[in-house]
Amino acid sequence: MIRQIGLLLSMVVLLAFGGSAAVGTWIFQKSMESQWQARNGDAATLLAQVANAQRGDLKLIQLVLQSQFDAGHYRRIRLDGLDGSALVNFESPEKVGNAPTWFIRALPLQAPPGTAIVIDGWRQIGRLSVESHGAWAYNALWDGMLRFFVTLLVIGVAALAVAFTFVRGWRRTLDGMVSQAKGVEEARFTVIEVPRTLELEALATGMNSMVRRVKLLFENQASQLDTMRLQLQRDGVSGVSNRAHFLPQLERTLGGSSTASTVSRRGSLILLRVQLLNAINRRVGRNIADKLLADIGRRLTEYAGRVEGSLCGRLNGSDFALYVPVNGVAKVVAEELAAAMRPLFQQADPQAEFHIGALDGLATGAVGQTLSKADQALAQAESVGPFTVEVRPGSEGEVMGEQEWRRRVTEALQLGRTRLMEFPLIGPDGALLHLECPLRLQLEPNGPFYSSAHWLPMAIRAQLVQQADLMATRMALEAIARDGAARSVYMSAASLADAKFVQAVGATLASHPEAARRFVVEATESAAHPEQAWPEAAALWKPMGVRFGLGGAKESLQTLLEAKGKGLDFLKVDGRFLNGIHQDAKLAEYAGQVVATARSIGVTIYAEGISQTEDLPVLWRLGFNGATGPAIKRPGS
Numbered sequence: 159m160i161r162q163i164g165l166l167l168s169m170v171v172l173l174a175f176g177g178s179a180a181v182g183t184w185i186f187q188k189s190m191e192s193q194w195q196a197r198n199g200d201a202a203t204l205l206a207q208v209a210n211a212q213r214g215d216l217k218l219i220q221l222v223l224q225s226q227f228d229a230g231h232y233r234r235i236r237l238d239g240l241d242g243s244a245l246v247n248f249e250s251p252e253k254v255g256n257a258p259t260w261f262i263r264a265l266p267l268q269a270p271p272g273t274a275i276v277i278d279g280w281r282q283i284g285r286l287s288v289e290s291h292g293a294w295a296y297n298a299l300w301d302g303m304l305r306f307f308v309t310l311l312v313i314g315v316a317a318l319a320v321a322f323t324f325v326r327g328w329r330r331t332l333d334g335m336v337s338q339a340k341g342v343e344e345a346r347f348t349v350i351e352v353p354r355t356l357e358l359e360a361l362a363t364g365m366n367s368m369v370r371r372v373k374l375l376f377e378n379q380a381s382q383l384d385t386m387r388l389q390l391q392r393d394g395v396s397g398v399s400n401r402a403h404f405l406p407q408l409e410r411t412l413g414g415s416s417t418a419s420t421v422s423r424r425g426s427l428i429l430l431r432v433q434l435l436n437a438i439n440r441r442v443g444r445n446i447a448d449k450l451l452a453d454i455g456r457r458l459t460e461y462a463g464r465v466e467g468s469l470c471g472r473l474n475g476s477d478f479a480l481y482v483p484v485n486g487v488a489k490v491v492a493e494e495l496a497a498a499m500r501p502l503f504q505q506a507d508p509q510a511e512f513h514i515g516a517l518d519g520l521a522t523g524a525v526g527q528t529l530s531k532a533d534q535a536l537a538q539a540e541s542v543g544p545f546t547v548e549v550r551p552g553s554e555g556e557v558m559g560e561q562e563w564r565r566r567v568t569e570a571l572q573l574g575r576t577r578l579m580e581f582p583l584i585g586p587d588g589a590l591l592h593l594e595c596p597l598r599l600q601l602e603p604n605g606p607f608y609s610s611a612h613w614l615p616m617a618i619r620a621q622l623v624q625q626a627d628l629m630a631t632r633m634a635l636e637a638i639a640r641d642g643a644a645r646s647v648y649m650s651a652a653s654l655a656d657a658k659f660v661q662a663v664g665a666t667l668a669s670h671p672e673a674a675r676r677f678v679v680e681a682t683e684s685a686a687h688p689e690q691a692w693p694e695a696a697a698l699w700k701p702m703g704v705r706f707g708l709g710g711a712k713e714s715l716q717t718l719l720e721a722k723g724k725g726l727d728f729l730k731v732d733g734r735f736l737n738g739i740h741q742d743a744k745l746a747e748y749a750g751q752v753v754a755t756a757r758s759i760g761v762t763i764y765a766e767g768i769s770q771t772e773d774l775p776v777l778w779r780l781g782f783n784g785a786t787g788p789a790i791k792r793p794g795s
Contacts, residue, residue, distance in 0.1 A: 175314045188702045193295065203274050217446060245284055263580070303522075335350065349370070394452045401471060403471065404470070408525050426487050428488060432451075459514065468481060489518065512542045570600055575600035576597060576599055582790055583785070592643070594649075595647050654694075679705070705727040731752060731764070740772045
């Protein structure tokens, strides 16, 4: 629109300039012709009066006329007799003035000669015809036109400058409105300055009002979702601390805060997992299953009450945690806990199972690393059989040492002891959207390939995670080039925050342009926070066709959705909030609100960790764009 307005203004000014120039030229031309004609007439009258004074003496008349002609002002002086014959005739070539030849040809001046009667008393001698030179007229016309056109040009330029000053102001306002509208799409709500132009003032005021309403609506919706999320996380069944309360306490304890100085840097952590809790609900009913969870909570609370500084909590629907601030008791406590829990499970549901993984002798560090190690112990227990207890030393990583971890991870990457797993993510129609490809490393020759949960924390500490993520990127691009199937790889927030890593991946993508258009990056949730380098990676990689997503969404939904403005394409909702949704109306309501909020700003929503095929029809009905997890099979497999 601004271009059209600018073009219209330019055309108006040009038309005005052209019209003024045409009218001015015509006026100047006619004015010069009138002046030339008047000059010829005045000269003829004056010369006739001089000739009349000679009383009919042709020789004297000829001398007088010749003296006037010799002055150089006239191109022709002619005296015709009564019979039409030329009594006197003086002619000279037209003089050349300052006006260019093309100008004279373009604007010829037509001025008839001046005429007067020459008499002797009452006797008519003849008719005098006088034509003056026109160089002066063309010179005057040329100079006048030059001044006229320069004046018009200055006025035109000034008019355009003033017009475009106003247009530029309008454009700034309209650009602000466009940016404001795009910001709403990307969950950025900005208010623009209201201009003084009446029409734009009304439009800007309306846009600002709309943005405020949308922002309020979005904040209210996000607040409602956060409230629902907290309600889902709050454990009103077992009576133990929920995850949001338990983990910060454990973080302070392991971090050696002043409030827990007596128990910091030591202790045991026990994880208990109820296997297939939804299946227990189906078999024995929710009331009995809830009673089982309440019994578990009471037993954990009893154990936590034995030693000051102990903590217990429910990490998710199936996982419970118990922290005891004493070294060397993990095995005893875990076995006692298993012995106490088994009758409760047998009484509630003979088919119910649980596993326990424990860490003994915790080391100071992040809770994420501690839980990751405990989860490895739990995974080992699950691989053995029902009711198994697996205990590991909590300081294993530190005992092995950073240098040993660095050596093993570096060796695995350099020798190609790597493997990309392939887990399908399908759409509602069953079509494959892309393959999720987490990287696994063989840390020892001929040993098992470990998932990132085993080696990632120490790889981050040893500053090797960037090499691992770059290796996963290269392997995925090569796989895409082989079969054309889109693939996603996981990238840590530490990698995305590394400018050299972002540039290295950019160079790798540039060398695989076709595969890059089918390449998907899935980052951890922490990469969505402002201090991370997500926008830098998105700005460099997205023009090559790369898509970005966040996995495992469980924090504030508003924080996550604000990542839309940084290039977010999709969001994956943690399966812990979705599994069993086909028989849980509360979960379905929460998931529906998540989908509605995400779609309102154009974010694609996937479900991850789906373990029950019965949940898929509900997810599709709610509007999820895709799903992955144990229940998902690759099309054609």
